[in-house]
Amino acid sequence: MSLPSSAAGSREPAAWLGMDIGGTKVALRAEIPGGRARERVVRWPGRGAAGDLARLAAEVALLHREVPGGFAAVGVALPATVGPDDRVVVWPSRPEWVGLDVRCAMAELFPDTPVGWADDGDLAALAEAEATGCADVLYVGVGTGVGGGLTCGGGPVPGLGRGSFELGHVVTDPDGPPCRCGRRGCLQSTASGPATLARAGRLHGADVTYRQLREAFAHQEQWAVRAVDRTCHRIALAVTGVRELMHPQLVVVGGGFAAGLPGFVDLVAHHLHALARPGVPAPPVRASCRGGLTSLYGAVALARVLEREPARTAALARRVPPG
Structure with missing residues (x-):
C-alpha cells in the first residue's frame, strides 16, 4: 500500500x-x-x-x-x-x-x-540538539540497554548512511561481563538498567527490583549507592573518551532507568568532572528535556x-x- x-x-x-x-x-x-x-x-x-x-x-x-x-x-x-x-x-x-x-x-x-x-539514539541526540539550541550534543540513554547519539554542527555523527553512534558498545571494562554483541565489558553490559540491578542484587545479597533500588538509593543505602555509582562512573568513562575526540558542548542523559533515579544525572556529572584533565574541562550534563x-x-x-x-x-x- x-x-x-x-x-x-x-x-x-x-x-x-x-x-x-x-x-x-x-x-x-x-x-x-x-x-x-x-x-x-x-x-x-x-x-x-x-x-x-x-x-x-x-x-x-x-x-x-x-x-x-x-x-x-x-x-x-x-x-x-x-x-x-x-x-x-x-x-x-x-x-x-x-x-x-x-x-x-x-x-x-x-x-x-x-x-x-x-538509530533511535542518534535521533535522540538530534532532538535534544534541536530542543536546547546546542549544535554539539552527546546523548546517553540508559534503559534496558545503553544507547547513544552525537550531533556535530546540528547534524548526526557519523552521518546518515554511515552507521550509528554505538556508545553502548564502547568497551569500558575489558575484564567485565559479557555483552550480547559477543565482546566483554561493553558499556551496555556494565551500565544498563539490568546490569545495574544485577550488581545491586549481588551487593545486597538478594535479587532486587527497580522499585527497591530506587527507594534504597533515595535513602542512600550503601549497597544501592555503590551499584548506581559504578554505573555512573562507567558512563562518565565513555563520555570522557568522546569528549577527548569530539568535544561536545553538552551531555544529555535520558532513558527510563536514569530518569527514575533522582540524582543519577548529578552523579554522572560528578564523575565526569573528576575525570577531566587540565585544559580540557568536562562539558555540562543535564537530564533529557524530551523524556520518553x-x-x-x-x-x-x-x-x-x-x-x-x-x-x-x-x-x-x-x-x-x-x-
Whole structure:
C-alpha cells in the first residue's frame, strides 16, 4: 500500500513525519508548519514483518487523512542493525524483520517522498540538539540497554548512511561481563538498567527490583549507592573518551532507568568532572528535556533535515553497497 506525498491541489502545507519503530509498538508524529501536530501509537499485530508493514500502512493512511497536505519528508527511528545493503541484519525484539529491505519497504510506503532512518539514539541526540539550541550534543540513554547519539554542527555523527553512534558498545571494562554483541565489558553490559540491578542484587545479597533500588538509593543505602555509582562512573568513562575526540558542548542523559533515579544525572556529572584533565574541562550534563518521546521528536527532526538537504537524500538513495 502506497501513499501520495501530498494531496493533489491541496492548499494545506506538507507535514514532517516522524516514526519511532520499536519492538512492541510504533509511534508516529506529523508536525505541520505553524505548530500543529498529530500523533498515533500502534501496537504490532505479531504476524511477521508483512503484517507489521500492512498495519503500519493502514495507520499512516489514517494519519494522512488528518494531514491533507501530505508529507514533505519522513524520518524513522529504527533500533535494528541495518547493513550496507539496507537490509535488517539484527533486531532481537523483532527477529522476523531480519532480511527486510528497509529502503524498499519505505519507498513503497512513501513514494516520491524523502525518507531516512537512523538509530533511535542518534535521533535522540538530534532532538535534544534541536530542543536546547546546542549544535554539539552527546546523548546517553540508559534503559534496558545503553544507547547513544552525537550531533556535530546540528547534524548526526557519523552521518546518515554511515552507521550509528554505538556508545553502548564502547568497551569500558575489558575484564567485565559479557555483552550480547559477543565482546566483554561493553558499556551496555556494565551500565544498563539490568546490569545495574544485577550488581545491586549481588551487593545486597538478594535479587532486587527497580522499585527497591530506587527507594534504597533515595535513602542512600550503601549497597544501592555503590551499584548506581559504578554505573555512573562507567558512563562518565565513555563520555570522557568522546569528549577527548569530539568535544561536545553538552551531555544529555535520558532513558527510563536514569530518569527514575533522582540524582543519577548529578552523579554522572560528578564523575565526569573528576575525570577531566587540565585544559580540557568536562562539558555540562543535564537530564533529557524530551523524556520518553526523545527518539520520536528526533525522527521528526530528521525529516526536517531531509527536506532541507535533498542532495544528501538523493546521494543516499544512489549509494552502492560495498562489495
